[in-house]
Amino acid sequence: MSIATQTQGKEGAAARVRARRQPKPYVHPYLGGLLLGLVLFAAFFITGNGLGASGGLNRYLVFVEDLIAPEHVDRTSYLLAMAGGDINPLANWVVLMTAGVFLGGMTSGWLNGRIKLETNKGPNISNRTRWFMAFLGGSFMGFGARLARGCTSGQALSGGAVLSVGSWAFMFAVFGGAYALAYTLRKFWN
């Protein structure tokens, strides 16, 4: 009896270890969307501001630029508004929000066993190609997000929920741009 229990206990522990190694499946998209929608609503309801990410990244970058070349920042009008003179580019709510995104993503990944050093890609390309494409795509994203005054979070999600015309036009443009190029790039993802 006691031996049996022990074995069971061992098996249970092994199963738990396996479970920890084995990432849990993602939640159903509609449930994920519901949670995201509640967070978005809470943001607007409590603070009057929506969600954001690229604005925070922008300010981290400008902070570093201001450390390296403060005179240059003071001469560039776009950077001046964020970090000119003794303005601290990090003294802004979106900086904290972006840090929160990182922590929240990490916590969820940790609880669900999805933190793993890996490269996710289509089956027909090498890691190096994927890394190069990721960097290239990121550059486009970063540039486009500044030109459009917001990323998928700050424009599409937030502006979409409060029914801004510009945000809806932006959202369709993002999907349009991606769909237009998807067929050409199918080898990279399929």
Add this chain to the structure above:
Amino acid sequence: MAPFPLPLESLVGVWGAYLVYLVIGFGFGYALEISGFGHSPKLAAQFYFKDLTVLKVMFTAIVVAMVLIFLASGLGLLDYNLVWVNPTYLWPGIVGGLIMGVGFIVGGFCPGTSVVAAATAKLDGILFLLGVFFGIFVFGETVSFYEPFFNSSYFGRLTIMDWLNAPTGWVVLGVTLMALFMFWGGEHLERIFGKRDLKVEPRARRYGALALVGVAVAVLVIGQPTNADKWAKVAATRQAQLDNREVQVHPGEVLELQADRRLVVRLIDVRTEADYNLFHLEDAVNVPLAALPENVDEYLLQPGNTVFILMSNDEAAATQAWKYLVAENVPNVYILEGGVNYWLSLFAEETAPYDAALFTHGDDSLRQAFSAALGARHPAARPSPHGYAFEFTKKVKLELKRGPSGGGCG
């Protein structure tokens, strides 16, 4: 006054407010990660119709937040005027969106999701994030070459309601139904291209869809508060300010405010165009009462150091305008004491002394005769701030701006 959004900084201090944003960001990152947005092939599958998670999560989130926001606004809990609505710069937005679309299919993330991917140690996410920094850097260094385009096609705070000239309730219901239609279509695309069996999809999603439509219909039935409703909420405190003459600013103080470089003084003349053409203060803008509503959005977007001074011939029309703007939560709105008539009695050469009883009991008509429409060419339009010594009580106190402090990507 609607209690939400909260005046966070005066309530919990700067660091308290930062903590709130950190927690909201945490929820955001958590929701993105559990939805699978840290996994690039899942995001890219959207564009091959195999797995429409991106569409489903995004539009569910938008519709859920939208119906709740307008429900809260309809119930008088949330002031939509204090909610940040991304100002529309149409063409930079569309071109930027197209570039981002290219970045999305090439790189497999968007900025927010790449942060989550990097947080879960995905190398492609980290490389993407570095790319984002590089793209932002390039933009900051080159924007001076295309600044006119970057600032072009500006429409201010333009909502779909303004654009379609439709009531909020119908727009909310329409967007909800459109999203549900897209989900329905999306599921069928997944069945065809992703070979997915729709029978395993949970039945609960239908009840969810029904609930969303239900809330949207409730928003339609409840409606949005009118200006009169909003005034009724603030009347108790605001009427007292009027009666105690706390917001009627002496002309001498207006001159002082205008001389203060830290402030932006907006003079808003609500009289008829005819009176305005006969005489008006320099820099005053003619906005007749009927045109006030369409200007509210623009006033709300002004920086926190803006002071609005409303004026009519006496005070009646200016007081009406004041009530309207205050109910809409425009900050720092004041009335020119005694209106244009009192102003003329102080600064024009040939006028009889002015009786203070006329401030509130005058018939709000222009009492001085002008031989020609002088507009701001009259010497009294811009008296020298140093030529007069008035005795008055200062009344302008700048309010801290409540609510939106700039876009999510500011």
